Amino acid sequence: xxxxxxxxxxxxxxxxxxxxxxxxxxxxxxxxxxxxxxxxxxxxxxxxxxxxxxxxxxxxxxxxxxxxxxxxxxxxxxxxxxxxxxxxxxxxxxxxxxxxxxxxxxxxxxxxxxxxxxxxxxxxxxxxxxxxxxxxxxxxxxxxxxxxxxxxxxxxxxxxxxxxxxxxxxxxxxxxxxxxxxxxxxxxxxxxxxxxxxxxxxxxxxxxxxxxxxxxxxxxxxxxxxxxxxxxxxxxxxxxxxxxxxxxxxxxxxxxxxxxxxxxxxxxxxxxxxxxxxxxxxxxxxxxxxxxxxxxxxxxxxxxxxxxxxxxxxxxxxxxxxxxxxxxxxxxxxxxxxxxxxxxxxxxxxxxxxxxxxxxxxxxxxxxxx
Amino acid sequence: xxxxxxxxxxxxxxxxxxxxxxxxxxxxxxxxxxxxxxxxxxxxxxxxxxxxxxxxxxxxxxxxxxxxxxxxxxxxxxxxxxxxxxxxxxxxxxxxxxxxxxxxxxxxxxxxxxxxxxxxxxxxxxxxxxxxxxxxxxxxxxxxxxxxxxxxxxxxxxxxxxxxxxxxxxxxxxxxxxxxxxxxxxxxxxxxxxxxxxxxxxxxxxxxxxxxxxxxxxxxxxxxxxxxxxxxxxxxxxxxxxxxxxxxxxxxxxxxxxxxxxxxxxxxxxxxxxxxxxxxxxxxxxxxxxxxxxxxxxxxxxxxxxxxxxxxxxxxxxxxxxxxxxxxxxxxxxxxxxxxxxxxxxxxxxxxxxxxxxxxxxxxxxxxxxxxxxxxxxxxxxxxxxxxxxxxxxxxxxxxxxxxxxxxxxxxxxxxxxxxxxxxxxxxxxxxxxxxxxxxxxxxxxxxxxxxxxxxxxxxxxxxxxxxxxxxxxxxxxxxxxxxxxxxxxxxxxxxxxxxxxxxxxxx
Numbered sequence: 001x002x003x004x005x006x007x008x009x010x011x012x013x014x015x016x017x018x019x020x021x022x023x024x025x026x027x028x029x030x031x032x033x034x035x036x037x038x039x040x041x042x043x044x045x046x047x048x049x050x051x052x053x054x055x056x057x058x059x060x061x062x063x064x065x066x067x068x069x070x071x072x073x074x075x076x077x078x079x080x081x082x083x084x085x086x087x088x089x090x091x092x093x094x095x096x097x098x099x100x101x102x103x104x105x106x107x108x109x110x111x112x113x114x115x116x117x118x119x120x121x122x123x124x125x126x127x128x129x130x131x132x133x134x135x136x137x138x139x140x141x142x143x144x145x146x147x148x149x150x151x152x153x154x155x156x157x158x159x160x161x162x163x164x165x166x167x168x169x170x171x172x173x174x175x176x177x178x179x180x181x182x183x184x185x186x187x188x189x190x191x192x193x194x195x196x197x198x199x200x201x202x203x204x205x206x207x208x209x210x211x212x213x214x215x216x217x218x219x220x221x222x223x224x225x226x227x228x229x230x231x232x233x234x235x236x237x238x239x240x241x242x243x244x245x246x247x248x249x250x251x252x253x254x255x256x257x258x259x260x261x262x263x264x265x266x267x268x269x270x271x272x273x274x275x276x277x278x279x280x281x282x283x284x285x286x287x288x289x290x291x292x293x294x295x296x297x298x299x300x301x302x303x304x305x306x307x308x309x310x311x312x313x314x315x316x317x318x319x320x321x322x323x324x325x326x327x328x329x330x331x332x333x334x335x336x337x338x339x340x341x342x343x344x345x346x347x348x349x350x351x352x353x354x355x356x357x358x359x360x361x362x363x364x365x366x367x368x369x370x
Numbered sequence: 371x372x373x374x375x376x377x378x379x380x381x382x383x384x385x386x387x388x389x390x391x392x393x394x395x396x397x398x399x400x401x402x403x404x405x406x407x408x409x410x411x412x413x414x415x416x417x418x419x420x421x422x423x424x425x426x427x428x429x430x431x432x433x434x435x436x437x438x439x440x441x442x443x444x445x446x447x448x449x450x451x452x453x454x455x456x457x458x459x460x461x462x463x464x465x466x467x468x469x470x471x472x473x474x475x476x477x478x479x480x481x482x483x484x485x486x487x488x489x490x491x492x493x494x495x496x497x498x499x500x501x502x503x504x505x506x507x508x509x510x511x512x513x514x515x516x517x518x519x520x521x522x523x524x525x526x527x528x529x530x531x532x533x534x535x536x537x538x539x540x541x542x543x544x545x546x547x548x549x550x551x552x553x554x555x556x557x558x559x560x561x562x563x564x565x566x567x568x569x570x571x572x573x574x575x576x577x578x579x580x581x582x583x584x585x586x587x588x589x590x591x592x593x594x595x596x597x598x599x600x601x602x603x604x605x606x607x608x609x610x611x612x613x614x615x616x617x618x619x620x621x622x623x624x625x626x627x628x629x630x631x632x633x634x635x636x637x638x639x640x641x642x643x644x645x646x647x648x649x650x651x652x653x654x655x656x657x658x659x660x661x662x663x664x665x666x667x668x669x670x671x672x673x674x675x676x677x678x679x680x681x682x683x684x685x686x687x688x689x690x691x692x693x694x695x696x697x698x699x700x701x702x703x704x705x706x707x708x709x710x711x712x713x714x715x716x717x718x719x720x721x722x723x724x725x726x727x728x729x730x731x732x733x734x735x736x737x738x739x740x741x742x743x744x745x746x747x748x749x750x751x752x753x754x755x756x757x758x759x760x761x762x763x764x765x766x767x768x769x770x771x772x773x774x775x776x777x778x779x780x781x782x783x784x785x786x787x788x789x790x791x792x793x794x795x796x797x798x799x800x801x802x803x804x805x806x807x808x809x810x811x812x813x814x815x816x817x818x819x820x821x822x823x824x825x826x827x828x829x830x831x832x833x834x835x836x837x838x839x840x841x842x843x844x845x846x847x848x849x850x851x852x853x854x855x856x857x858x859x860x861x862x863x864x865x866x867x868x869x870x871x872x873x874x875x876x877x878x
Contacts, residue, residue, distance in 0.1 A: 225726070225733050225744050232719045238678060239708060239716040240731035241699030350721075350772065357765050357773035358385055 009299070012345045016337035023337075024330045031323065038322045046313030050198040053187075057200065059308030060207045060265045061279070063301055065286025067214050068119075068258035070295035072137075074218055075231040075251050081123050081141030082259040083283025084148025089118040090263030091152045091171070094274035095160040097267075098172035107178040112206075112264060119260020120253045122148060127252025131245045137252070145283075156274065169276040180268040201269030210258065211297040217254075218295075227251060259283065288335045294342060307331060375437070376401045376533050376564040377422060382431030384417055386775045391417035393588045395431065399533075399566060399581075404559050406567045406575040409585035409608055415568050418585070419535050422566075423455045424448035435533075454531025456522045458538045462510045469493060469506035472525045496527050501557040516547030523554065533564045540574055552578050570608075572601045584608055622655035623841050627690075628825035629675075629794045634684035636670050636849075644670040645849045648684070652794060652825035657816065659840030659857070660829040663869050667849040668829050669711065672798050675827070676708050677701040689793050702731055707792030709783055711799045711829070713776075717783045720772040724764060725753040727771045728786045752789065760785035761811060777808030784812050794825045801835060813839065833862040847871050 025035035045051060065082050072079040093115040101107065126144055129135040162172040180202035187193075187200060194200075218224040229237040230247050238244055262282050267274065289307060293300030314327035379397040383390065392414045399405040409415050420426040422433070424442030433440050435451050442448045445455070462471050469490055478485040478492075490506045497503045502520045510518060519539060526534055536555075540548050555565055555578055569575050575582055576596045584591045584607045591607050599607075629652040636645040645667050652658045662668060673679040675686060677698035685694045693701050702708070708731065710716035718727050729738035729749050737748035753767035762781045764774055771779060780800070787795055797816060801809040816839060820826055830836050836843055837857045845853040845868040853868045 220744060221742055222733055222739050222744055223742070225729065225739075228722075229719055229726075229730065229733075232722060233715070235716050236710075236718060236730060238698070239676065239710055240733065241677075241697075241702045243697060243699065350770070353769060354773045357769050 007349055008342060008346050009296075012342045013299075013302070013338060015345075016334060016341045019337045019341070020330055020334040023333050024326055027329055028322070028326060033322055038317065038320070038326070041316050041320050041322070042313035045316035046309055049192060049194050051312050053194055053198050053200045054312045055305060055308040056204060057265070057270075057308070058311050059301075059304040060201065060204055061262050061282045062285055062289050062307055063207050063304035064210060064258060064265070065262045065282050066289035066293060066300040066304060067210055067297070068255045068262065068283075069286050069290040070293070070297075070300060071214065071218065071227070071258065072251060072255045073231070073290055073295045074224075075227045075247060076234065077248065077251055077255070078138050079123060079126070079141055079252065079255045079259075080138055080287070081126055081144050081148075081283070082255070082262065082286055083281070084141075084145035085119040085122040085256050085259040086262035086283055087278070087280065088122055088148045088152050089115040089260035090267050090278060091156055091160060091274045092118045093260075093264070094171045094174065094267055095155075097178050098162075098174045098273065101175040101177050104177045104179075107175070108180060108268060111174070111178055111268065112261065115260040115264055116257040117260070119258070120256040123252050123256025123259060124249070127249045127256075130252075131248055156276075160274070162273075171274040174267075174272045178268065179272055182269070199270075201265050203265035203269050206261075207265070210261070211301060215297045223250075262286070288331065291335050292338050294338075306334070374401045375399065376403075376435070377566075378434040378437075379418075379422070380432050382418070382421060382428045382433065384421060384426060384428050386417075390588050392421065392428065395585075395588075395590050397583055397590055398593070399564060401436070401564055402559060402562050403580040404555060404565045404567060404578055406569060406579035406582045407585060408568075408570055408572065408575050408582060408604065410570060413585040413608070414588040415585055416537065417588075419455065419537060419566070419568060422448070423453060423535060449529055449531070452530060452532040453535065454526030454529060454533070455535040456519065456526055456537065456539060458541060460518050460522055462518060462521060464509075464511040466510060467506065468504050468508050468510060468513075468521050471510055471521055472506070472528050476529055492528065493524060496524055499557075499561060500524075500527065500554060502554055514547070516543055516550060519543070519547075519551065520554070527563075531563075533566065534558065535566045535568070537568050538570075539567070540569060540571060548574065572604050572608075576601060576604070621841060622821055622823075624654040624656075624823065626654045627651050628654050628688070629827070630685075630687040631675070632685040632687070634671075634674055634686065636674055636679055636683070643849050645674065648849075648851055650844055650851065652827060654823045654825055655820055656841045657820050657826040657828050657839050659836040659843040660827065660846050661833065661836050661843055661855075661865050661869055662829075662846035664831060666846050666869075668798065668846060670849070671846070672708070672711065672796055672829065675701075675796055676706060699734065702792075703734065705793035707731075707787040707790055707795040709780075709787055709795065709797040709800050711802075713780055713783050718771045718779060721770050723768045723770055724757070724774075724782060725749045725767040727782060728753040728756055728767070730786070732786065732790050756782060756785035756789055759789075760815065777804035780804050781808055781811060784815055788815055788819050788824075792824065794827065795819060796827045796829070798829045799831060800828070801830070801832065833865050837862065837865065845869055 028035040028038055046055070065086070068082045069079055093111050096114050097107070097111040102110070122144065123141070126137050126140040129140045130137050156171070160171050161169060164170055183200035183202050183204055184194060218227060226237065226242045226247060229240065230242055230244065234244065263278065266279055271278070285307065289300055289303040292303035292306070310327045310331060314324045317324045317326065375398050377397065377399040379395055382392055382395040384392040395418060397418065407415050407418065417426060421428050424445045424447050427443070435453070440451060463474065466474070469486065472493055473484070473489045478488050493504070493506045502524055504517065504520055504524065510521065513521065523534070539551060543551060555567070558565055567575070567579060579596055581593055581595050582604070583593045584604065586608060631651070632649050634645055634648040635643070638644050648671065650658060660668065660671070670679060677696060685692060687693065688701070688704055688706060691704065693704055696704065714720060717730070719730060725746070729744070732738050733744065737745060737752045739745050740748070750767045756762060757764055757767065760781045762774070762785065763778050771782070774782065784800065800812050800816065816826060816828070828836065828839055837860060840857045843855045843857050843860065843865070844851045845855065845865070847869065848871070852871070855865065855868070
């Protein structure tokens, strides 16, 4: 059903976006602001080279976070614990990564590995609780988030903090061998020369690789088949030989491993140390992005870019006396709209598919019968 | 029967993918009569009732309730028109009381509070009137099946139904409870209610009905009364002349044992015995039937054999190999095929394309997988082969399984299992709820598989199917195999008495 695929993957998001714009416009009207002017300001500011770079930089961790959530969603597991996992992973990776210096590629890879191990271990606790004790992962991951926040604050302030001599509270700086190079030289090949201080983080490449791996793992591999089957119909997957406990554990570990990488774009590409105001909330926003992108890597990439664009372009709104919260409203509405529109359209498509199948086969039957 | 008609249907047609469920149905029920609808599984009885109850909208045809044409959009419309349905599977909240279950969804209000007193009085009054005595304060979980059914009936009456549809009401009851139910039906009739009684048990129908409508292959064959017809003639009407029989002729049983089950026992989590000391063997080319009233251990038996229940004690040998400690994946790879009892719940991924459904249970090897990857090309080719060989009515391997009719879904499931050529095929209720054509096709495939040397474990509630297909029949009663019978000698009646525990092995 090619037409159906087009309807659900292209038409549905477009309708959802249109609805979101409409609702945001109504809200703006209610506070006496001309929506068109506001959108125009956002668009003008949001499409400068520096803004676009910032958009991508903001989108990358959201995309990684969405991948972590999405793989759980695919088997019906709701990992709310990406937030806690990535913060803890970033802290531990920052601390350990600053302790040694080895050749560049190895140093970066080793830090990534540490982050993945910490993330996997942390979310693995929720997997283990579910498998062994039947604790629902939504409950355990939410609780583990709180523990992760407190644990990381405790570790950070008592053990991992470095005396920087200045006002910032941070871990030690990771040696330069553990830095990810900026992507700006690549932009230079295309004749794009961003202003000084505007850098496209090198983690973009790793995020793209992750997206491709996600696609092959979920949609092409035997593991992915078991994963999706478990999500669609758990009893049938079990009857087909899938061990549900092993599946839950593996998926939680993979999800946590990806979650561990959420903070790496910032850590390796920009801050090079864990600072007190290390970005938070990426794990939660990742859930919205995963919903927006329907757990599909390309969809989630678009969703992450949209959120990145909205976050960045909203900066101009304060200067123009437009409440910036309109962007938050828009982000909320778009997620709801996508979920609803997608559901409506896929039902329509399904009804048509069934009707078409009925027609094709009944005609055949009647031809045989007569 | 020239009295006023309660329900009148003419020319009602409903098509589903691959099957016309109802075709030009003519159906007339008089006010205050008990009207039975009989027909085989898949004859279209359920669809017809769903149409009358507003759950399904017909493609063509006219429905009149008490002479007035109606177009129900949902069961709510039907309820408003005074129609009530008692489903075969009860829809009750176990941890609610009888009273709470009955008023659920139509609570009488006393300001903002639920007026339990009024409701309770009303229920007692209904109980008195129709001889359906129940204590409104009892929790449903403590009730027997027959009592639960009474709750369902009162629930429907409470909502003001004057026309009651009872969908296979006796299927879940023991004989004593059936008698009670019939008493209630007579009371209902005496009070002027109209009852539509769906069944495929002819003796019951002849006992209770005023008139009988017979359905076959989606059409109404005719309407008659119990004094005009006997059970034999009624069966002929139901079956028609061209009915396929499940009978197998010559024995193909070989000496080689493919499945040996030794003293298999299984306890539930609360230490009840689900299975006790089950032992049997299946030879190459043999169909071993398991008879039993549902809930006597069939599902635990299948789960233990497939490896879904790991706590089973005892041993399972597959073609001489001990697979007792193997998990489901390995057992399936070693050659245990499964046609699950509930295909939609355990056998299919409804929203997924057929090729992914064909791979289910076989996703770890060719032709569905290559190394760690799913082989889409191989899987699609195999699916096309299944569609062709098993006459699955489907446009192609890419349509979702949900687009297929039940019979065609079942043919796909049977096809994928047979094509995988297992040593032993476990077929649980392989023809349940599918149309006669598909039923015959499944029987043919099981016979062919037997011919080809496969061992088959057939678990079925259809006694004719069991007797017709099996080489050996075991009776499962309360988790034990209580009798081994020769299908050549046994009748459904004898089988039935073993199934209810009325006859012990010593007597037989």
